[in-house]
Amino acid sequence: EPEVTQTPSHQVTQMGQEVILRCVPISNHLYFYWYRQILGQKVEFLVSFYNNEISEKSEIFDDQFSVERPDGSNFTLKIRSTKLEDSAMYFCASSEVGDYNSPLHFGNGTRLTVT
Amino acid sequence: GQNIDQPTEMTATEGAIVQINCTYQTSGFNGLFWYQQHAGEAPTFLSYNVLDGLEEKGRFSSFLSRSKGYSYLLLKELQMKDSASYLCAVRDDNGATNKLIFGTGTLLAVQP
Numbered sequence: 071e072p073e074v075t076q077t078p079s080h081q082v083t084q085m086g087q088e089v090i091l092r093c094v095p096i097s098n099h100l101y102f103y104w105y106r107q108i109l110g111q112k113v114e115f116l117v118s119f120y121n122n123e124i125s126e127k128s129e130i131f132d133d134q135f136s137v138e139r140p141d142g143s144n145f146t147l148k149i150r151s152t153k154l155e156d157s158a159m160y161f162c163a164s165s166e167v168g169d170y171n172s173p174l175h176f177g178n179g180t181r182l183t184v185t
Numbered sequence: 186g187q188n189i190d191q192p193t194e195m196t197a198t199e200g201a202i203v204q205i206n207c208t209y210q211t212s213g214f215n216g217l218f219w220y221q222q223h224a225g226e227a228p229t230f231l232s233y234n235v236l237d238g239l240e241e242k243g244r245f246s247s248f249l250s251r252s253k254g255y256s257y258l259l260l261k262e263l264q265m266k267d268s269a270s271y272l273c274a275v276r277d278d279n280g281a282t283n284k285l286i287f288g289t290g291t292l293l294a295v296q297p
Contacts, residue, residue: 101283112289113228113272118282126282161227173218174285176227
């Protein structure tokens with residue numbers, strides 16, 4: 071079964087550094103998402119991406135965050151200057167179409183630790 | 186605003202049945218989804234409802250009442266491997282994004 075893949079599985083970085091989290095969505099999917107989950111908390115929406123542009127972003131997704139689909143397969147999340155509070159699990163997800171019966175398929179996540 | 190409520194924790198016995206409730210108040214609605222999440226892993230899709238009623242999928246069933254803003258996930262013949270968090274999520278009706286909004290999750294512990 072096709073799956074969403076994310077790399078790296080774990081990233082440790084120092085405060086103020088830039089990080090890029092990478093994702094390869096399922097190939098025939100059209101909608102892409104980034105979510106994050108701080109340890110012990112709920113899964114929070116960051117941004118959705120469709121037709122090569124951001125379709126919606128949350129309040130969390132401020133100017134320090136950006137997303138890109140540099141080619142036909144990769145989907146990246148960049149954090150320009152990491153803060154301690156950015157430490158979380160970051161999940162990439164994709165869905166086939168935007169209909170009600172199309173679930174989001176999640177990757178295994180990147181655990182980001184900011185020290 | 187968006188508000189999705191679930192019990193924080195539940196405990197059940199192997200072989201039994203458990204019902205996990207979810208109530209929601211969201212600005213838009215285009216379906217309700219249930220996900221399972223084991224500790225440190227990704228959420229995996231279990232079921233969805235968009236119309237009122239019960240959807241059955243093997244040992245898992247999910248019910249929706251849109252007028253009441255209420256759903257439940259029913260797990261039958263519980264197994265130890267069912268110990269996990271169960272996440273209720275509402276799909277926004279914004280066609281440009283179709284994002285899911287997640288509740289805090291219910292941590293289910295299945296005991297022998």
